[in-house]
Amino acid sequence: MKSNTFRVSGLNFSEAVAWLDAELAKTKATEEEQRTAQLLFEECFSRMEAAFSPTEDFSALLVVRQRWGDISFRLSAKGEAYNPLSGTNEILEHDGVDSYGLAILLSYKNRIGYSRKNGENVISVKVHEADGKQTGKVVAALVLGVASGLLMKAFLGEVPLRWIDHMILDSVQEMFMNALLMMVAPMVFFAVLSGITGISDAEDVGRLGGKLVAVSLTKLLVTALIGITAGVLLFPDASPELLATIPEGGKAAEFSLRDMIVGIIPNSLMKPFLGGSILQVLFLACFVGVMINRAGDRAMPVKEAIEFLNRLCMDMIDVVVQFIPLLVFASMAHLMLSTGLEALLPLGKVLIGDVIGLGLVFLVCAAFAAAFGGMAPGHFLKQLACFAPVPFALNSSNACLPQTISFCAEKFGVDRKLSMFALPVGIQLNMNSTGFYIAIVTVLMARTCGIALDTDTMLSMFISLFIVSFTLPGCPGAVLIGLSTVFAAVGIPMGAVMLFLCIDPIVSMINTVGNVTSNITSTLLLARTKENGDAPRNRL
Numbered sequence: 001m002k003s004n005t006f007r008v009s010g011l012n013f014s015e016a017v018a019w020l021d022a023e024l025a026k027t028k029a030t031e032e033e034q035r036t037a038q039l040l041f042e043e044c045f046s047r048m049e050a051a052f053s054p055t056e057d058f059s060a061l062l063v064v065r066q067r068w069g070d071i072s073f074r075l076s077a078k079g080e081a082y083n084p085l086s087g088t089n090e091i092l093e094h095d096g097v098d099s100y101g102l103a104i105l106l107s108y109k110n111r112i113g114y115s116r117k118n119g120e121n122v123i124s125v126k127v128h129e130a131d132g133k134q135t136g137k138v139v140a141a142l143v144l145g146v147a148s149g150l151l152m153k154a155f156l157g158e159v160p161l162r163w164i165d166h167m168i169l170d171s172v173q174e175m176f177m178n179a180l181l182m183m184v185a186p187m188v189f190f191a192v193l194s195g196i197t198g199i200s201d202a203e204d205v206g207r208l209g210g211k212l213v214a215v216s217l218t219k220l221l222v223t224a225l226i227g228i229t230a231g232v233l234l235f236p237d238a239s240p241e242l243l244a245t246i247p248e249g250g251k252a253a254e255f256s257l258r259d260m261i262v263g264i265i266p267n268s269l270m271k272p273f274l275g276g277s278i279l280q281v282l283f284l285a286c287f288v289g290v291m292i293n294r295a296g297d298r299a300m301p302v303k304e305a306i307e308f309l310n311r312l313c314m315d316m317i318d319v320v321v322q323f324i325p326l327l328v329f330a331s332m333a334h335l336m337l338s339t340g341l342e343a344l345l346p347l348g349k350v351l352i353g354d355v356i357g358l359g360l361v362f363l364v365c366a367a368f369a370a371a372f373g374g375m376a377p378g379h380f381l382k383q384l385a386c387f388a389p390v391p392f393a394l395n396s397s398n399a400c401l402p403q404t405i406s407f408c409a410e411k412f413g414v415d416r417k418l419s420m421f422a423l424p425v426g427i428q429l430n431m432n433s434t435g436f437y438i439a440i441v442t443v444l445m446a447r448t449c450g451i452a453l454d455t456d457t458m459l460s461m462f463i464s465l466f467i468v469s470f471t472l473p474g475c476p477g478a479v480l481i482g483l484s485t486v487f488a489a490v491g492i493p494m495g496a497v498m499l500f501l502c503i504d505p506i507v508s509m510i511n512t513v514g515n516v517t518s519n520i521t522s523t524l525l526l527a528r529t530k531e532n533g534d535a536p537r538n539r540l
Contacts, residue, residue, distance in 0.1 A: 008075075009059040010049060016062055017042065020073065023064040027071045029128040036402060037073060037127045040108055044075055044123050047084040071128040076120045083114045083304055084123065108401070109424060113311055114304075137325035142502045145329040146344075149336025165337050172330035173498055179320045181494070184481050185273045185281050187317055190310040192285035192471055197292050197303045211529055212422055216429035216522045217470060219368060223432040223518075224466045226360055227439030228458065234353045234440055238447040239346040241339045242499055261463075279464065279489070282471055328502050335499075347503050350441060354510050357436035361514040364432070365521040373528040383411050384517050391516040395509045397427045404516060414527045422523040428470060430522055433514025435469035437507055438482050441500060445492045457490060464489035479504060479511070 004023055008016035020041055024034045045060060052058045060077035113124040152161060264279045266272050272280035292299045292306075335343050362384065366377040387407050391400045404423055408414040442461055443453070451457060464486045472478045480501070484494045500507075 004064050006062045007059055008045065008062045009057070013045070016045075020062065020064065024071070024073075024127060027064075027066060027128065029071050032402065033071075033128050036108065037125065040112065040125050041073065041075070044084055044112070044125070048075065048077055048082065048121065048123070051082040051084075052079060070126065072124055072126045074122060074124045076117075076122045078120050081116055081304075082121050083307075115308060138328050138502070138505045141325040141329040142332055145332025145502075146336055146341075148329070149333035150341075152333070153337055161337060165334060169330045169334040169337070172327060173334065173495075176320075176323060176327045177495060177498065179323075180480060181484070183313065183317050183320060184484065186309075187313040188471065188481065189273075189281050189285045190306060190313050192282060193289050193292075194306050194310040197289050197299070197306055212426060212522060212526050213429060215368070215372070215525050216426055216518070219364060219430070219432060219518055219522070220435060220469050221466060222364055223361060224435050224439060224462060224469060226364070227357065227436035228443065228462060228465070230353065230357065230360065230436070231440035231443030232453065234349065234356075235444040235447055238450070239444065240448065241343045242346055242445075242448050242496075279467065279485075282467060324501060324504075327498065331498050331501055346444065347500070350437075350444065350500070351503055351506060353440045354433075354437050354507055357440065358433055358510055358514045361432045361436065362517060365517055369521055369524060373525050375524070384520065387411075387520075388513045388517070391512045392509050395505075395512055397512055397515050397519065400512075400516060401427075404520060408520060408523055408527075412524055412527070414523060418527055419523055422526050423519055426519040426522050427515075428472075430518035431469050431472055431511075431515050432518040433511035434472065434479060434482065435465060436514070437479070437511055438468065438486055439465055441483060442486050442490060442492065445487065445496050445499075446490055449492050449496075451491055460489050461486065479508065 006016055006019045017038060021034060021038060024037055029037070041062070048060060049058050058077065058079075060075045063074045063076070065072050065074065108125075111126045113126075115122045115124075152164065156164075264283050266280040266284065269284070272284050292302055295302075362381060365384070366381050369375040369380045370377045387403075390403050390407075391397065401423060405416060405419045408419045408423070409416050439461070442465070446453060446457065446461075468482045468485050472482050480497050483497045483500065487494050487496060
């Protein structure tokens with residue numbers, strides 16, 4: 001890990017900006033990333049400096065760091081606890097320059113971290129993430145896994161094959177699944193809780209925020225219904241070649257719709273975490289979040305602790321997903337030993353289904369834009385199609401946020417200030433393509449595991465899918481968490497999630513395009529609502 005330091009104060013601030021630019025120019029950071037870093041540095045430093053008494057000499061240590069291809073900078077200064085991110089959700093209540101600064105922090109909040117160490121306030125900003133290394137590793141692991149499995153099956157006897165499969169391949173899969181399940185409940189809990197407590201009061205969101213939520217969830221509702229219907233049509237038959245690869249042997253757990261609904265409310269605070277019920281975790285997070293918000297200013301230390309724990313969980317899951325290439329290798333080798341190349345056919349169908357889903361998400365967004373925004377569907381779809389390569393290449397709704405804000409402003413005339421509020425918030429509420437993908441995969445595995453798609457099953461699938469679609473944490477591996485949650489609600493063995501690891505990188509790129517498209521649509525409809533005068537005139 002490389003790092004360089006500079007002691008910055010109000011007197012040498014311009015020198016610090018020039019030093020930061022020079023240091024980042026030596027790295028792989030793009031010009032756009034360098035400009036963004038400078039903007040965030042200026043905003044964070046000015047807020048830290050303003051928090052101190054004017055009579056005090058304030059300075060902070062600026063550090064530029066490179067680690068494993070990632071580039072970041074850190075500001076640290078001694079003093080009373082101060083988190084510059086704490087006011088970002090008040091954007092709707094302000095006007096003028098300060099409001100613009102809050103909008104900047106809100107737009108890039110996913111890149112900024114805050115902690116307090118040894119009496120120092122520490123702000124870290126991620127400037128650049130390593131380019132696509134994980135995707136390349138996964139593709140290589142996929143090819144090697146298939147080749148290794150076929151070679152072992154051709155040249156090794158039955159006894160050594162059983163030993164390798166059980167002692168090595170199964171062990172790798174089981175350890176990863178245990179690590180993933182270990183992190184699911186706390187990560188979902190703190191992600192949802194952080195989102196709720198980030199809003200100091202329901203009134204702070206205003207009518208615009210309420211409309212954003214209503215539009216986004218309505219689109220999710222429609223997409224969930226379309227996804228389940230498409231899954232039934234795309235996969236009319238079971239895929240028995242996948243059954244032998246499920247660790248639990250393909251036996252589905254018994255369930256009932258009534259038990260699922262009643263069981264959403266836990267009878268113990270610890271039960272959601274010990275029992276692994278994500279629906280119970282979501283209920284508990286919402287309930288605790290509302291109670292914390294009702295406590296007002298007294299809960300500020302608790303909110304800061306929640307934000308810290310949320311980021312800690314994200315960092316932990318980041319470590320877990322680094323082992324995905326190894327797991328893909330083990331899963332594909334196991335798949336070849338258990339069945340053969342014919343097992344890849346259902347996965348290919350899933351990919352085709354996901355592409356079809358992307359087209360359906362575009363059509364749903366165009367229908368909403370035409371019906372509620374008065375926009376011509378043809379022009380709307382043409383503009384979105386031209387922008388689609390950006391989220392596809394970046395493979396992250398958060399990473400392409402600056403380009404999305406500029407796109408909405410330049411192509412559709414959306415006020416940047418409104419975009420800086422609606423687009424970051426909407427990332428969590430517009431995972432339409434992800435929801436569609438989870439739906440078709442769940443239908444496929446339900447048929448494969450012999451689960452009857454009766455009214456109870458379909459309703460259970462729909463309820464859990466809809467809830468999961470807007471509560472997934474924005475981090476690597478989130479789709480796996482969503483799949484495991486809906487699988488559990490329907491009665492599919494959670495080990496079946498590992499079958500779809502090998503196509504996850506491709507699916508992620510496709511789904512990012514659909515999710516960003518849905519987010520843009522919600523923002524445009526919100527802008528049209530504001531133009532029509534439905535929103536308070538002193539907001540945004």
